[in-house]
Amino acid sequence: MRIGELSRATGVSTRSLRYYERQGLLTSERRPNGYREYGPQAVRQVDLIQDLFSAGLPSSLIRDILPCTGPTPPTGDCTALLTRVRQIRDELAGQEQRLAKRRAMLDDYLSGAAAPAAFDSTDRFRHLRQRAAAQNASPPRPSPTPHPVNSFQPELDVAR
Known part of the structure; x- marks a missing residue:
């Protein structure tokens, strides 16, 4: 699925999805035309990222947590x-x-x-x-009358 489709499926802006990629939270493949192509797990992953952000976790910690949530156990602890x-x-x-x-x-x-x-x-x-x-x-006080700005206009003698 392309970035616009993922955006519609998750309710997350394309700008946020690009940010997630820059932060290493989400991955995509590039098509020959340069378009991003996301796998079927992307919707679930974006939902999880949103939940973790809503919980107040920073992107650096979310990046470390994501491998622990996948179907295959991570190599680390x-x-x-x-x-x-x-x-x-x-x-x-x-x-x-x-x-x-x-x-x-x-x-x-x-x-x-x-x-x-x-x-x-x-x-x-x-x-x-x-x-x-x-x-x-108490009732509001009346505002003072406005002072005219540039009320002095010198007369110009254009006949000279």
Whole structure:
């Protein structure tokens, strides 16, 4: 199948397919006219590449993983790759925990349960929240009348 057919079959742009080839994630044969020809396994492989990218894996790791997913066992050991994928998963879990902590902190600030360290009390921060809410609820101010640009036009005496 040619690149356009593979693109339609997978929903992946031809540009992305070419990128996958440059990264060593996908292979094709060249026809005499220069067109790429992909084998029947290409659709499955592109789907797998997309899934691994969606999981947040870099192309360098995906390139190493792909041989471990084929029908014939690879010559190398795939356990080191599994360790690396677990490490990436654990890093992602750490990021999720940090985001949850930040979100909870902002929720506390917004609810009045806590105030940022720069404020000496929650009352002062509550006043700031109330002021912001009042500004958001007030009707919009009319915009000033526009100032005419280049309003001075000197008269030209063309008779001279």
